[in-house]
Amino acid sequence: MTPSANLLIASDHAGLPLKEALRKRAPELGITFTDLGPASLASVDYPDYANLLCEKLIASKPGPTTLGILICGSGIGVSIAANRHPEIRAVLAESEEVAKLGREHNHANVLCLGARIVNEELALKIVKSFLAARPDPDQRHLRRIEKLSHRK
Amino acid sequence: MTPSANLLIASDHAGLPLKEALRKRAPELGITFTDLGPASLASVDYPDYANLLCEKLIASKPGPTTLGILICGSGIGVSIAANRHPEIRAVLAESEEVAKLGREHNHANVLCLGARIVNEELALKIVKSFLAARPDPDQRHLRRIEKLSHRK
Numbered sequence: 001m002t003p004s005a006n007l008l009i010a011s012d013h014a015g016l017p018l019k020e021a022l023r024k025r026a027p028e029l030g031i032t033f034t035d036l037g038p039a040s041l042a043s044v045d046y047p048d049y050a051n052l053l054c055e056k057l058i059a060s061k062p063g064p065t066t067l068g069i070l071i072c073g074s075g076i077g078v079s080i081a082a083n084r085h086p087e088i089r090a091v092l093a094e095s096e097e098v099a100k101l102g103r104e105h106n107h108a109n110v111l112c113l114g115a116r117i118v119n120e121e122l123a124l125k126i127v128k129s130f131l132a133a134r135p136d137p138d139q140r141h142l143r144r145i146e147k148l149s150h151r152k
Numbered sequence: 153m154t155p156s157a158n159l160l161i162a163s164d165h166a167g168l169p170l171k172e173a174l175r176k177r178a179p180e181l182g183i184t185f186t187d188l189g190p191a192s193l194a195s196v197d198y199p200d201y202a203n204l205l206c207e208k209l210i211a212s213k214p215g216p217t218t219l220g221i222l223i224c225g226s227g228i229g230v231s232i233a234a235n236r237h238p239e240i241r242a243v244l245a246e247s248e249e250v251a252k253l254g255r256e257h258n259h260a261n262v263l264c265l266g267a268r269i270v271n272e273e274l275a276l277k278i279v280k281s282f283l284a285a286r287p288d289p290d291q292r293h294l295r296r297i298e299k300l301s302h303r304k
Binding site for chain 1: 195197198199200203206225226227228229231232233235236237238241242243244246247249250253254257258260266269292295296299300302303304
């Protein structure tokens with residue numbers, strides 16, 4: 001990512017505290033965030049915000065916003081919802097290594113985090129790892145990614 | 153799961169060693185596995201085996217085989233591929249906690265593991281956690297799961 005990169009970010013109510021923490025620390029990450037909500041702790045449904053972010057991300061291509069971060073309590077719900085979209089490759093990461101591999105091998109364009117699973121410091125490390133990794137253009141990865149691009 | 157439960161299992165070449173290890177330890181888990189391949193370490197594409205397992209799982213419902221395990225190098229590729237299917241809710245787990253939450257809150261029917269991320273002992277613990285958890289029938293979970301059931 002270039003230092004001026006802008007990422008989309010969204011959550012559910014359970015993910016909101018970690019989303020706020022990451023937004024405050026955006027300068028450390030060298031990025032800016034466009035926050036798609038929610039803005040309060042009132043209970044919402046994770047598929048609604050995951051779909052909102054994915055649709056914006058798909059509509060923005062090609063453009064400066066090509067990556068997104070989704071956060072719910074465990075990260076699982078948003079990762080399932082995001083991967084319903086054939087244009088999205090979402091990685092649920094509990095570690096820096098998985099975030100890195102998701103970007104390198106699977107060309108992930110969405111990172112999913114669990115606010116009840118990773119604390120703020122680990123989440124920051126995972127986001128940094130995701131942003132620092134580069135998609136590996138090897139043909140075997142591209143062939144497998146192409147097979148992920150079809151509706152089921 | 154009942155002690156006689158049968159799970160579908162599949163992998164890619166990178167996931168094959170962990171798949172073999174889990175198959176050998178099926179008695180400890182109190183289950184049996186139906187292995188959908190591959191049977192050799194020759195390079196294959198993870199979407200092919202993920203799709204094969206998901207299609208079998210969807211076709212088997214309602215029936216005794218209602219859960220599956222998918223393994224690739226990181227677990228990411230198979231989790232993206234599996235979640236392309238609106239009937240599948242796949243959880244990529246690096247920890248027992250995430251596997252448990254995936255089953256309880258998201259009613260996950262597929263567990264994804266990374267053979268290069270979790271060792272055999274941790275994988276066994278994660279599978280046990282997945283099998284021991286019970287889907288929470290709370291209305292808020294059911295409402296969110298219903299929202300995951302539509303093609304995008």
